[in-house]
Amino acid sequence: MTAVADxxxxxxxxxxxxxxxxxxxxxEQQAENRLSRTLQKIARGDTLVVVMSFxxxxxxxxxxxxxxxxxVRETLGYFFARPSDAFTAIWQSVSQAYEAMFRGxxxxxxxxxxxxxxLREAGGSGTYVLLPALAAGLRPLTETLTVxxxxxxxxxxxxxxxxxxxxxxxxTGQLIVGSMAAGYIGFxxxxxxxxxxxxxxxxxxxxxxVWGGFAGFLKARFGxxxxxxxxxxxxxxxxxLFFALKTAAFTGANQxxxxxxxxxxxxxxxxxxxxxxxxxxxxxxAAGSAVFLWWLMSRSTLGFQFRAVGSNPRxxxxxxxxxxxxxxxxxxxxxxxxxLAGAVHVLGTEKRLTEGVAGSIGFDAITVxxxxxxxxxxxxxxxxxxxxxxxxxxxxxxxxxxxxxLVQVIQxxxxxxxxxPPLVRTLIGLRRIDHPGxxxxxxxxxxxxxxxxxxxxxxxxxxxxAGGASTGASTAxxxxxxxxxxxxxxxxxxxxxxxxxxxxxxxxxxxxxxETPGPAEGENPAGExxxxx
Amino acid sequence: xxxxxAVVKDDxxxxxxxxxxxxxxxxxIPATTTVLGLLALVLFGLxxxxxxxxxxxxxxxxxxxxxxxxxxxxxxxxxxxxxxLSVLALLASGALWAxxxxxxxxxxxxxxxxxxxxxxxxVLAFMTWVISERTLGVATLxxxxxxxxxxxxxxxxxxxLSERAGVINIAIEGQLLFGAFGAALVGSIAGSVWVGxxxxxxxxxxxxxxxxxxxxxxxxxxxxxxxxxxxxxxxITSFFFGTVMRxxxxxFNSPLRLPTLRIPVLADIPVxxxxxxxxxxxxxxxxxxxxxxxxxxxxxxxxLRVRAVGEHPRAADTVGIAVNRTRxxxxxxxxxxxxxxxxxxTIGTGVAFGEEMSAGKGYIALAAMILGRYHPIGALxxxxxxxxxxxxxxxxxxxxxxxxxxAIPGDFLLMLPYVVAxxxxxxxxxxxxxxxxxxxxxxxx
Numbered sequence: 001m002t003a004v005a006d007x008x009x010x011x012x013x014x015x016x017x018x019x020x021x022x023x024x025x026x027x028e029q030q031a032e033n034r035l036s037r038t039l040q041k042i043a044r045g046d047t048l049v050v051v052m053s054f055x056x057x058x059x060x061x062x063x064x065x066x067x068x069x070x071x072v073r074e075t076l077g078y079f080f081a082r083p084s085d086a087f088t089a090i091w092q093s094v095s096q097a098y099e100a101m102f103r104g105x106x107x108x109x110x111x112x113x114x115x116x117x118x119l120r121e122a123g124g125s126g127t128y129v130l131l132p133a134l135a136a137g138l139r140p141l142t143e144t145l146t147v148x149x150x151x152x153x154x155x156x157x158x159x160x161x162x163x164x165x166x167x168x169x170x171x172t173g174q175l176i177v178g179s180m181a182a183g184y185i186g187f188x189x190x191x192x193x194x195x196x197x198x199x200x201x202x203x204x205x206x207x208x209x210v211w212g213g214f215a216g217f218l219k220a221r222f223g224x225x226x227x228x229x230x231x232x233x234x235x236x237x238x239x240x241l242f243f244a245l246k247t248a249a250f251t252g253a254n255q256x257x258x259x260x261x262x263x264x265x266x267x268x269x270x271x272x273x274x275x276x277x278x279x280x281x282x283x284x285x286a287a288g289s290a291v292f293l294w295w296l297m298s299r300s301t302l303g304f305q306f307r308a309v310g311s312n313p314r315x316x317x318x319x320x321x322x323x324x325x326x327x328x329x330x331x332x333x334x335x336x337x338x339x340l341a342g343a344v345h346v347l348g349t350e351k352r353l354t355e356g357v358a359g360s361i362g363f364d365a366i367t368v369x370x371x372x373x374x375x376x377x378x379x380x381x382x383x384x385x386x387x388x389x390x391x392x393x394x395x396x397x398x399x400x401x402x403x404x405x406l407v408q409v410i411q412x413x414x415x416x417x418x419x420x421p422p423l424v425r426t427l428i429g430l431r432r433i434d435h436p437g438x439x440x441x442x443x444x445x446x447x448x449x450x451x452x453x454x455x456x457x458x459x460x461x462x463x464x465x466a467g468g469a470s471t472g473a474s475t476a477x478x479x480x481x482x483x484x485x486x487x488x489x490x491x492x493x494x495x496x497x498x499x500x501x502x503x504x505x506x507x508x509x510x511x512x513x514x515e516t517p518g519p520a521e522g523e524n525p526a527g528e529x530x531x532x533x
Numbered sequence: 534x535x536x537x538x539a540v541v542k543d544d545x546x547x548x549x550x551x552x553x554x555x556x557x558x559x560x561x562i563p564a565t566t567t568v569l570g571l572l573a574l575v576l577f578g579l580x581x582x583x584x585x586x587x588x589x590x591x592x593x594x595x596x597x598x599x600x601x602x603x604x605x606x607x608x609x610x611x612x613x614x615x616x617x618l619s620v621l622a623l624l625a626s627g628a629l630w631a632x633x634x635x636x637x638x639x640x641x642x643x644x645x646x647x648x649x650x651x652x653x654x655x656v657l658a659f660m661t662w663v664i665s666e667r668t669l670g671v672a673t674l675x676x677x678x679x680x681x682x683x684x685x686x687x688x689x690x691x692x693x694l695s696e697r698a699g700v701i702n703i704a705i706e707g708q709l710l711f712g713a714f715g716a717a718l719v720g721s722i723a724g725s726v727w728v729g730x731x732x733x734x735x736x737x738x739x740x741x742x743x744x745x746x747x748x749x750x751x752x753x754x755x756x757x758x759x760x761x762x763x764x765x766x767x768x769i770t771s772f773f774f775g776t777v778m779r780x781x782x783x784x785f786n787s788p789l790r791l792p793t794l795r796i797p798v799l800a801d802i803p804v805x806x807x808x809x810x811x812x813x814x815x816x817x818x819x820x821x822x823x824x825x826x827x828x829x830x831x832x833x834x835x836x837l838r839v840r841a842v843g844e845h846p847r848a849a850d851t852v853g854i855a856v857n858r859t860r861x862x863x864x865x866x867x868x869x870x871x872x873x874x875x876x877x878x879t880i881g882t883g884v885a886f887g888e889e890m891s892a893g894k895g896y897i898a899l900a901a902m903i904l905g906r907y908h909p910i911g912a913l914x915x916x917x918x919x920x921x922x923x924x925x926x927x928x929x930x931x932x933x934x935x936x937x938x939x940a941i942p943g944d945f946l947l948m949l950p951y952v953v954a955x956x957x958x959x960x961x962x963x964x965x966x967x968x969x970x971x972x973x974x975x976x977x978x
Contacts, residue, residue: 221561229955232900232951232958235893403772406772413765415761416743420747
C-alpha cells in the first residue's frame with residue numbers, strides 16, 4: 001500500500017492540511033490520492049492502532065475471564081478427553097460476559113422485547129408499544145450517560161493540567177472535597193430553589209480549586225513534586241471525609257451511620273428524562289465543561305499561558321509568564337473542574353455523602369483524559385466509552401459474576417496499547433511499514449514519543465515545533481498543529497514561537513478528532529517529505 | 534534528525550525549571566516551625582491535662598539489664614514535660630530564624646540538624662501530651678516502626694535503582710501490590726511461606742518488565758506509564774481476589790507468616806534488642822540490600838555506569854555502555870526489590886491478601902526516595918520517618934480506645950503519615966538534585 005501511494009504523493013503533497021499545495025492535482029487524481037492516503041493511514045495510522053488496542057485489551061480481558069471461570073477450569077481438567085467441552089465453556093463464559101456488558105451499557109434487548117410483548121398482550125400497538133419498550137431498552141444508555149457526566153467534567157480538569165505539563169493525580173481528593181462542600185450546602189442550608197443549586201455547585205467548584213490550588217501553591221512556592229503532593233492530598237481528603245461523616249454536622253440525626261442526610265430538593269440537579277431515569281442536568285454541565293476546556297486552552301490568554309509553560313517553562317518565563325504562578329493557576333483551575341464533577345456527582349447522582357462517594361472517578365478521569373488526548377471531543381468520547389464499560393461491567397458483575405475490576409483492566413490496557421502504537425503494530429505484524437526507508441528510525445522514534453504522550457506532554461510537541469522550523473521533517477513531533485498552521489502566528493513573542501498552537505483559528509482543531517489525532521496527520525506529510533529528500 | 538536530542542532534552546526540563554526558580558530565601562522553614570512550636574506550646578503544654586502523668590515503658594523483665602541500668606519505665610508530669618519540650622522546639626526554630634537572617638544558603642547539614650532537633654522535640658511534646666494518664670511501650674513503637682518501614686524502604690530502593698538509571702518509577706505501588714499478591718497466592722498454593730517469599734519478587738518482575746517495555750522500549754511518557762500500571766495492578770489483583778481467591782481462600786489466599794528470627798543474647802538488650810534483633814527475615818534483608826546497594830552504586834564499576842546512564846546517557850553510550858539495556862536491568866532489579874517489600878504486606882505481617890492493600894504505600898515510598906535524595910541510606914532514613922508516623926498512629930489508635938486522657942479522632946491519626954510525607958516533599962529539607970536524565974527516554978543516534 002505504501003509503496004504504491006508514496007510516489008503519487010511525493011509530487012504534490014496537499015496533505016491532510018499540510019499547508020496547501022501550490023498546484024492542486026486534477027480532481028480524479030485528488031480523489032485517488034485521498035483514498036490511497038486513507039488506506040495508508042489505516043495501515044500505518046492511528047485508526048487501526050485504536051481499533052486493535054481495543055481488540056487486544058478485550059482479548060486480555062477474555063483470558064482473565066477464562067482463567068477465573070470455574071466451569072472452564074473444570075473442563076480443562078479433562079481437556080484431552082473432550083476438548084470440545086473446554087472450547088464451548090470458554091466461548092460461553094467469554095461471550096456471555098461481553099454480551100452482558102453490552103446489554104448493561106447500551107441497549108437492553110431482552111428488556112426491550114419483554115416490555116413490548118407485555119404491552120402487545122395487553123392489546124397495545126404502534127407507538128403505545130414502541131415508546132415504552134424503547135425506554136426500557138435504552139435505559140442502560142441513560143445510565144451510561146449518567147455515569148459519564150462526572151467523568152467527563154473531571155477529565156476536563158485533568159486535561160487542563162496535562163496540557164500544561166503538570167501531572168495532577170489528585171482527582172480523588174479534589175473530587176471528595178468538591179462533593180463534601182456541595183453536599184454539605186445541599187443538605188444543611190435553606191435557600192430558594194435555583195439559588196441553592198447554584199451555590200452548592202459553586203461551593204464544590206471552589207473547594208476543588210482550593211484543594212488543587214494548594215498542591216499548586218506547594219509546587220510554586222516550595223517546588224514540591226505535584227505527583228506526590230496531589231496523591232498525599234487524596235489520602236488526606238479521604239480521611240477528612242471519613243472524619244466528617246462521623247460528626248454531627250455531616251450525619252445529621254442519623255449519627256451511627258457514616259452517611260449524610262439526603263440533599264434538599266432545592267439543590268438537586270433536575271432530571272432530564274423524568275424521574276424514572278437517573279439522567280440529570282449535570283450532563284449539560286459536562287458538555288459545558290468540554291466547551292470550556294476548548295475555550296480555555298485554545299481561545300483564552302490564560303490557556304495560552306498554560307500551554308506555553310507546559311511546552312517550555314524557560315521560554316515562557318523569558319516571555320514574562322511566571323511558571324510558578326501558572327502552575328498554581330493550572331492546578332487551581334483543574335481542581336475547580338474536578339471539584340465541580342464531585343458536586344455534580346453528589347447533587348445529581350448520589351444525592352448524599354457516603355464514605356465511597358468518590359468511587360474511582362478520580363483515577364478514571366486520568367485515563368479518560370489520556371485516552372481523549374486531553375482534547376474536548378476526545379474526552380467526551382472517551383468518557384462515554386469508559387462510562388459504558390463500567391455500567392456494562394456492573395451489569396456483567398451481577399449477571400455473570402465477573403468482577404467489575406475486569407473493566408478497569410480493559411480500560412487501562414486500552415490506554416497502554418494506544419500509548420505505544422509500535423507495540424500494537426508489532427503484535428499485528430505490521431512492523432515493516434514502520435521503516436520503509438532511510439531516516440525511518442528517527443521518525444519512528446518521534447512518532448512513538450509524540451504519540452505515546454499525545455498532547456499530554458506538551459514539551460515533546462514544543463520541540464517538534466522548534467524542530468519543524470529547522471528541518472521540516474520533524475513536524476511529526478508536533479501536536480499536528482505545527483504541520484498545519486505553519487509557524488505559530490502569535491506575534492514576535494518568543495514564547496509563542498516555541499509554544500505549539502494546536503488550534504489555529506482556521507484549521508480544524510486536531511483535538512476535535514480523536515480517531516485520527518494530530519500526530520498521525522502531521523506524520524504523513526512529514527514522512528513524505530523525509531522520503532523525497 | 535539533529536533535533537532528536539532536543540526532544541530528549543526539553544522533556545525533562547519541565548520540572549527542573551520550575552524547581553530552579555525557587556527563591557533563595559527560605560523564611561518559610563523558620564516561620565512554619567515557629568507556628569508549629571507555638572501550637573505545641575499552647576495545645577500540648579498550656580492546655581494539657583493538669584496533674585496527669587505520662588509513662589514511657591522501656592526495659593522488660595528478663596532483659597539483659599545488669600543492675601537495672603535501663604529503668605523499666607520513665608514517668609513524667611505531662612504538662613511540664615510538654616512545655617519544656619515545646620520551648621526546646623521553639624529554641625530550635627529561633628536558631629533557624631537566626632541562621633536564615635545571616636545566610637541565604639546555609640550548609641544543608643546545619644539546617645537539617647536544626648530541623649531534626651525541632652522535629653524530635655515537637656514529636657516528643659506531642660507524644661507526652663497524647664499519652665497523658667497512659668503508658669506507651671517504646672520498644673513496641675519502635676519495633677512497629679521498623680516493620681512498617683520495610684515495604685517503604687524496599688519500595689524506595691526500587692525507586693533509587695530505576696531513577697538512578699534515568700527511569701521514573703511511579704509504578705512502585707503496583708510492584709508492591711504484585712509482590713504482596715504473588716507472595717500470598719504462590720505461598721498458599723505451595724503451602725510454604727518460603728516459596729511465597731521467592732514468588733514475590735518474581736511476580737513484581739512482571740510489573741517491572743511492563744514498565745521497562747513501555748518506558749524504555751516504547752518511550753512512552755514515564756509518569757503516565759507508572760500511574761496507568763498502578764491502576765492495572767489494582768485491577769488485575771482485585772480481579773483475582775474477587776474470583777479465584779474468594780472462591781477458595783484456603784487454597785489460594787491463606788494467611789501465612791514468616792517466622793520471627795530471634796537472635797539470642799542480642800535480642801535481650803533492653804528496648805533496642807527487641808527492635809533490631811527480633812524481626813523476620815525481610816527486615817534483616819532490608820539492611821543487607823541498603824548496605825549492598827550503597828556500596829554497589831557508589832563504589833563499583835557497575836554503579837558508576839548506572840549513574841552515568843542516569844546523568845548523561847549519550848556520554849555513557851559513547852564510551853560503550855548499553856544505555857537501554859542498563860535501564861532495563863535496573864528497572865527489573867528495582868521491581869524485584871519492591872516485590873520483597875510487597876511480601877512484607879502479606880507474609881511479612883501474617884495477613885491474607887486484600888484488595889488494594891498497598892494503600893498508597895508505593896507513593897509514600899516514592900516520597901521517601903525523593904526525601905532521601907536518591908540515596909539508599911537517605912531513602913531508608915526517610916522510610917523510617919514515615920514508618921514512625923504510621924507506627925505512632927497505630928499505637929495511638931489502639932490507645933485512644935482507653936478511658937481518660939486525650940482523644941484524637943482516628944481518622945486524623947490515619948492521615949498522619951500522608952501529612953508528614955506532604956510536609957516532607959514540600960521542601961522541608963531543601964532542594965533535591967534529580968538525576969539529570971531522569972524520565973528522559975534515550976534514542977540512540
